[in-house]
Amino acid sequence: MAVKYHIHTKMMASGDHEVHVEGCDWCPPDDQLCCVGKFETSKQAMESAKKIYPDANGCHHCMPEHYHLP
Ligand SMILES: [Zn+2]
Secondary structure, three states: OOEEEEEEOOOOOOOOEEEEEOOOOOOOOHHHEEEEEEEOOHHHHHHHHHHHOOOEEEOOOOOHHHOOOO
């Protein structure tokens, strides 16, 4: 099942933009979110997110497999 992903439009203190699965508890408010789209896998979501922000990083909570420390 495809899941919707969002990217945080504000840069984090660590200098990256976090990607979240829709409904994540750590998701920022709607006005700080940009919709990435619906994807079958988080890997596809990260690839698309990086076209919006090349420094996209997975949320440590909802996308731990794509979370990288700076
Ligand atoms: Zn998240």
